[in-house]
């Protein structure tokens with residue numbers, strides 16, 4: 218059973234924030250989203266991740282989570298997988314509003330606008346919960362100051378797993394301030410691999426075959442114009458990276474901006 222708030226407060230490790238859960242939404246038996254309070258003075262760049270944790274049997278257990286809310290937001294949002302025996306997610310999936318969640322104080326990450334050289338079109342390639350850092354970036358006005366077109370691809374096993382992404386795009390289109398900034402620059406390309414749907418297949422296959430570009434009515438990848446960000450499982454990262462490199466794009470980092478970036482800390 219979770220510790221009482223008083224016990225919990227006494228056992229919070231140093232250098233860690235303890236924040237209050239505000240809202241929890243379960244999408245499927247594998248996916249959920251939650252929001253929590255943002256600590257005063259906590260700064261991050263849209264696209265970065267933080268270490269999120271809980272006290273489990275008296276010990277803090279942490280895992281890397283991309284912050285899904287944009288840098289300007291008052292609350293912090295996260296999109297999570299539920300791993301049945303996962304050391305953290307088996308407990309995290311049971312959180313309720315009012316519960317406390319731990320967060321280490323320093324956010325970090327490579328899926329940031331600063332790690333890319335200037336370009337015209339930004340591709341965000343995601344699978345599963347890999348959409349989380351892009352949920353942050355597509356709600357950040359800076360993304361649209363830097364790019365004329367933003368293409369968010371999201372591939373999941375089935376249609377139910379796409380809902381978080383659809384809700385997000387809907388939210389942007391209905392937000393008075395954001396819709397002004399975003400205009401028609403944001404394009405959402407959802408696909409599924411294990412169920413019938415309008416758009417089907419792994420993103421890697423859709424890039425290789427060129428179907429992604431035909432469907433969107435854009436030219437093939439061009440290192441002079443296109444930039445990319447990739448977030449998904451390690452196999453997906455590796456395979457997508459190979460395709461971008463084949464198209465002539467180079468991998469960048471915070472210290473050395475280039476044409477595409479990958480989040481290696483992200484798992485599952």
Ligand code: A2P
Nearest residue numbers: 344345372373374410419420421450452453456
């Ligand atoms: P598939 O159904 O063919 O495995 P998961 O939920 O397991 O993380 O998968 C999310 C999505 O990522 C699924 O649609 C899955 O397709 C796809 N995927 C898995 N491995 C790769 C890969 N190496 N390259 C591209 N997509 C992948």
